[in-house]
Amino acid sequence: MRNPLRVVPFLAPLLLPSPLRAQATCGGLTITFSANPVPYGQPVTVTGTNNSGSPVAIAGSCLFQTISQGAVPIYTVPCLPVLTNIPPGGQISQAWDARWNCGQQAESGLYSVNVAILGSPPCPVPLTIAPCSAGGVSSFGVGCNCCSTPVCPGPPVLSVEGCPQIGTTIVFRLTNGAIFVPAAFALGVSNTSWAGTPLPFNVGNGCSVLIAPEVFFFAPGNATGFTSFPVPIPPDPAFVGQTVYAQAGTGRLTTVPALTNGLALTIG
Numbered sequence: 238m239r240n241p242l243r244v245v246p247f248l249a250p251l252l253l254p255s256p257l258r259a260q261a262t263c264g265g266l267t268i269t270f271s272a273n274p275v276p277y278g279q280p281v282t283v284t285g286t287n288n289s290g291s292p293v294a295i296a297g298s299c300l301f302q303t304i305s306q307g308a309v310p311i312y313t314v315p316c317l318p319v320l321t322n323i324p325p326g327g328q329i330s331q332a333w334d335a336r337w338n339c340g341q342q343a344e345s346g347l348y349s350v351n352v353a354i355l356g357s358p359p360c361p362v363p364l365t366i367a368p369c370s371a372g373g374v375s376s377f378g379v380g381c382n383c384c385s386t387p388v389c390p391g392p393p394v395l396s397v398e399g400c401p402q403i404g405t406t407i408v409f410r411l412t413n414g415a416i417f418v419p420a421a422f423a424l425g426v427s428n429t430s431w432a433g434t435p436l437p438f439n440v441g442n443g444c445s446v447l448i449a450p451e452v453f454f455f456a457p458g459n460a461t462g463f464t465s466f467p468v469p470i471p472p473d474p475a476f477v478g479q480t481v482y483a484q485a486g487t488g489r490l491t492t493v494p495a496l497t498n499g500l501a502l503t504i505g
Contacts, residue, residue, distance in 0.1 A: 261362040264354035265289030266323070274367035275335060277345055277374075278399055281364065284330040285352065287323045294355040295321045300331040303359070305349045311337045320355060335366060339389035340412040340463050342396040344376060345369075369400035372505025377428070378437060380497040381444035389413045389462070395422075395485045395497035398465075402505045404472035411464040411497060414487035419457050420464040421486045421494075423450035428482045428499060440496075447499035448482040458487065476504045 261268050266285035275281045285300050287293045297316035304312040312333065323329055333350075335343045345368040351359035380392030391413065398408040411420050429436055431449035438446040456466040464487070470476065480503045488494040 261360065262288075263352045263360035263362065264357050265291065265293040266295075266352065266354070268350070268352060268360075268362045270364060274365040276367055277369050278335065278342060280332055280334045282330055282332045283350055283362075283364075284328055285323065286328045287325050290325050292325065293323045295323065295329070296353040296355045297321065300329050300352060301350045302353050303351045304333060304364075305351060305361070306343075306346065311343070311348075313338055316353075337412075339394070340410060340461075341394045342398050342410060344374070344396070369402070369505060372401040373503045374401065375501045376498050377501060378445065378447040378499045381442060381495050393462070393485070393487050393495050393497045395483065395500055397483075397500060397502065400505065401470060401481075401502040403470050403474065403476050406467050406469045407502075408465050408467045409483060409485065411458075411485045411487060412462065414458050414462040414464055414485075415495070416460060416462050417458055418487060419455050422454040422456070422466050423448060423452065423484050423486070424454075424468075425449040425451045425482050426480075428501065442495075444494070444496045446484070446496065448484045450484070462487070470504060479504050 265287055267288050269284045271282040283300055298319055298321055299314045299316035302314050302316050303310045321329065337343060343366055345366045348364045348366065349361035350364050351361050353359055374397050380394060382392050393414045394412050396410045398410055399405060401407050409422050414420050425448045427449040428447055431438065431446065436447060440446060454466050456464045458464045480501055483500040483502065485497045486494040
């Protein structure tokens with residue numbers, strides 16, 4: 238077995254929270270995070286401290302109104318259209334649960350927290366969500382349109398809450414699915430072939446089977462098209478390093494069900 242201590246110096250900047258929490262100065266506010274990088278799946282608190290010696294006003298009741306991944310806003314906060322004055326030495330804090338607007342878990346990577354200072358363009362402050370310290374989750378492929386709404390446009394999305402580690406329970410999260418319709422979660426050990434058929438396999442309506450399904454779980458959908466299903470991982474070291482693939486389906490049986498993206502989960 239490889240000695241994990243040999244790779245720690247190389248991986249430490251990615252896996253460990255930075256000891257310097259101050260990330261940027263925005264219009265007189267020093268922006269700090271409760272952790273940066275944020276451990277995968279964990280919430281983060283953003284704090285703005287007025288170190289300028291003069292009052293600072295933010296354009297709304299929220300410290301930040303959007304969080305973006307690249308140029309795409311993935312989380313928008315419903316803020317009251319009122320000015321918030323922060324006196325010298327004062328603070329304002331706001332939390333993010335590390336989920337997109339529609340409920341999918343934010344994957345590891347770089348994000349921008351856009352602080353809204355009065356009279357200035359939004360001030361982007363970089364925030365990193367770290368990979369799992371053991372095990373890993375990655376998405377592949379895309380889902381097919383099913384149940385888009387103005388709030389959550391696009392296909393259904395499969396994400397996972399928690400890192401896939403032995404002796405823990407992860408929770409699969411299907412968002413933007415069919416309202417009040419059960420969803421199926423499938424697990425398998427391959428994403429290249431299914432009973433001799435190469436994957437992905439097109440099943441019509443822009444939908445593709447991305448994994449070889451071997452185990453199925455079913456869970457009810459709610460009024461927003463959200464479905465979740467917990468899966469315990471046995472505390473057996475023999476599972477460490479194994480990769481399991483997941484995909485979910487949603488929709489009515491009278492039509493081709495809408496399928497999500499796939500997930501590759503390497504167990505740690």
